[in-house]
Amino acid sequence: MPYRLIIADDHQLLIDGLSAVLNTNTEWELLPAVNNGRELLYVLEREQVDLVLLDLNMPQLDGVKALSIIKRNYPKIKVLVLTNYGQPQLQAEIRKAGAEGYLLKNSPAALLREVIQLILEGGMHYSEAEETPAEENTWFLDDFMKRYQLTRREVEIIKMIGQELTSKEISDRLYISEFTVSTHRKNILRKLNLKNTAGVVNFARENSLI
Amino acid sequence: MPYRLIIADDHQLLIDGLSAVLNTNTEWELLPAVNNGRELLYVLEREQVDLVLLDLNMPQLDGVKALSIIKRNYPKIKVLVLTNYGQPQLQAEIRKAGAEGYLLKNSPAALLREVIQLILEGGMHYSEAEETPAEENTWFLDDFMKRYQLTRREVEIIKMIGQELTSKEISDRLYISEFTVSTHRKNILRKLNLKNTAGVVNFARENSLI
DNA sequence: CCAAAAATACTCATAATTAGGTATTGGCAA
DNA sequence: TTGCCAATACCTAATTATGAGTATTTTTGG
Numbered sequence: 001m002p003y004r005l006i007i008a009d010d011h012q013l014l015i016d017g018l019s020a021v022l023n024t025n026t027e028w029e030l031l032p033a034v035n036n037g038r039e040l041l042y043v044l045e046r047e048q049v050d051l052v053l054l055d056l057n058m059p060q061l062d063g064v065k066a067l068s069i070i071k072r073n074y075p076k077i078k079v080l081v082l083t084n085y086g087q088p089q090l091q092a093e094i095r096k097a098g099a100e101g102y103l104l105k106n107s108p109a110a111l112l113r114e115v116i117q118l119i120l121e122g123g124m125h126y127s128e129a130e131e132t133p134a135e136e137n138t139w140f141l142d143d144f145m146k147r148y149q150l151t152r153r154e155v156e157i158i159k160m161i162g163q164e165l166t167s168k169e170i171s172d173r174l175y176i177s178e179f180t181v182s183t184h185r186k187n188i189l190r191k192l193n194l195k196n197t198a199g200v201v202n203f204a205r206e207n208s209l210i
Numbered sequence: 211m212p213y214r215l216i217i218a219d220d221h222q223l224l225i226d227g228l229s230a231v232l233n234t235n236t237e238w239e240l241l242p243a244v245n246n247g248r249e250l251l252y253v254l255e256r257e258q259v260d261l262v263l264l265d266l267n268m269p270q271l272d273g274v275k276a277l278s279i280i281k282r283n284y285p286k287i288k289v290l291v292l293t294n295y296g297q298p299q300l301q302a303e304i305r306k307a308g309a310e311g312y313l314l315k316n317s318p319a320a321l322l323r324e325v326i327q328l329i330l331e332g333g334m335h336y337s338e339a340e341e342t343p344a345e346e347n348t349w350f351l352d353d354f355m356k357r358y359q360l361t362r363r364e365v366e367i368i369k370m371i372g373q374e375l376t377s378k379e380i381s382d383r384l385y386i387s388e389f390t391v392s393t394h395r396k397n398i399l400r401k402l403n404l405k406n407t408a409g410v411v412n413f414a415r416e417n418s419l420i
Numbered sequence: 421c422c423a424a425a426a427a428t429a430c431t432c433a434t435a436a437t438t439a440g441g442t443a444t445t446g447g448c449a450a
Numbered sequence: 451t452t453g454c455c456a457a458t459a460c461c462t463a464a465t466t467a468t469g470a471g472t473a474t475t476t477t478t479g480g
Contacts, residue, residue, distance in 0.1 A: 016319040017227005109226035151426055164408040166466065179429050186469070196436085197467070198374040201411040202420075210412075361456060376436065389459050396439070406466085407437070 002026065003120050004048060007033040008040040008066070009055035009082070018053065021109045028120070037066035044070065049077055051120060054099075056083040064097060071098040078119050101125040149191055155209065157184045161197060162204030212236065213330050214258060217243040218250040218276070219265035219292070228263065231319040238330070247276035254280065259287055261330060264309075266293040274303060281308035288329050311335040359401055365419065367394045371407060372414030 005028050007018050015033040022030055031047060034040045040052065054067060067079055080101040081094050094102050100119045103112065104127050115125045145155060160170045167181040174181075189195065192203055204210050215238050217225050225243040232240055241257060244250045250262065264277060277289055290311040291304050304312050310329045313322065325335045355365060370380045377395065381388040399405065402413055414420045 015227075016231050017225075017229075019227075020230030021226050112226075153427065161408055162412070164404070164406060164412065166406065168466080176427080177429055179431095180427070182467080183428075183430090185467075189468075194374075195468090196374060196376065197407050198371060198411045201408045202372070202374065202415070205412070205415050363457065378436080386457085387459055389461090390457070392437080393459075394457085395437075399438075405438085 003028040003050040004031060005029065005051045005053065005116070006031040006040070006043060006047075006049050007053045008037070009033065009035070009053070018112075021112065022116070025113065028116070037069075040066055041069060044074055044077065049074075051078045051080060051116065053116075054079055054081050056081060056094075064094065067094065067097045067099055080115060080119055080125075095126065103127045150188070154184055154188050154191070157181065158188060158200055158204050159209050161185075161200045162210040213238040213260040214241060215239065215261045215263065215326070216241040216250070216253060216257075216259050217263045218247070219243065219245070219263070228322075231322065232326070235323065238326070247279075250276055251279060254284055254287065259284075261288045261290060261310075261326065263326075264289055264291050266291060266304075274307060277304065277307045277309055290326060290329055290335075305336065360398070364394055364398050364401070367391065368398060368410055368414050369419045371395070371410045372420040 005022065007015050007030070009015050009018070019030055019033070022028070028051075031043065031049065034043055040054075043049070044052075052070065056064065067081065070077055070079060075098075078101075079099045080103060081099045082103055101115055101124060103115055103125070118125055145151070150158075156174075157170060160173070165173070167178050167185065171178040171181045185200075188200060192199070194200055194203060215232065217228050217240070219225050219228075229240055229243070232238070238261075241253065241259065244253055250264075253259070254262075262280065266274065277291065280287055280289060285308075289309040290313060291309045292313055311325055311334060313325055313335070328335055355362065360368075366384075367380060370383070375383070377388050377391040381391045384391075395410075398410060402409070404410055404413065
């Protein structure tokens, strides 16, 4: 009996693509895809599923939350998280929530298939990226940091503020004190000559940090 | 001789997917995909290309800028823009920049194929505006407000939050009480399902309110 | 290795935002 | 004209962010 897979992603084109890529194999069977977390939970209640390919950036019920619920209610179902950015702190969260794997969306199809096979056989896989976000990007980031006299940590926190996290949430993800986040925020506002959170978000977007 | 297509998108999985979906047809040929605007321009200089499938949200050189450059330097190359959100004002920009088509990423594969065929034969296709009758609302803001159930005042305040004003400053400018601004902010967060100021700023920018 | 920079953590104080309410007014449409 | 909605205003309470400091540890570069 083939393994039963389901894709949860809000981009239909990605779904069609994944389906095409994954249908080359007879060892697994694809259930009709769902477009958000709610739909996914609805299907999981009614169907027997072995592996969920889970997009993190979904409407309705976001990926991390959906993941926690799945792992709590259906511990046997394996989950492979697909995401856009390599966010190490998010990765820690995903790991903690119990996903069997984590893969960036900009991975080749062959790797995806390998990882799925690995997970179905009981393995785990966490994409190691992020350390090296491509040379050009590193260069860009260095230049950018120099221009604004920002440190790596500060840039990281600017991104997280832009992603609507509170200081508490940031401190939890980075495993540092809320006081420390507060210090970083102060330094960010001073260095960039901004006066509040809205300014930081605008800065983050204007500089393509999010 | 088949038409020559190229995909420009930073998500490898989407590329693999699109490739699989598009390879069902012999009337066109897919060039190796590129992951950002720079790479795309590099390829266009060296290869003969008929149609570009262009993602709007790319690193390095964003979609709209890449589009302008393509249309200026290679007016014969047709461009179909693929994007995440239906942003009517962005659509106007894309149209102005000369793209032959505009399609949301959450479109079925069949539609994508039809649209590509149409464009290659000299047609145009814009995802949303074409379908909505002109009598409805030519005023963007009305449509926008209806979509999110926002009032005029709320939109006004969203803009001001995006412009980094505090509630106090907003109340001063609008000659209303700070309490009133606070009420509006509450309603905004509730209606848009956001949790803080950063979310409002992101919303404002994603919807080109600032 | 050593100095500088970065990251960490804390106190005290104030400002701003968020989360629950409730309530009144004016305008517009059925 | 009557009922709904938008806009206004207020209250209490909790949470989050900002401002101005100080200080220690860790990391990094020369």
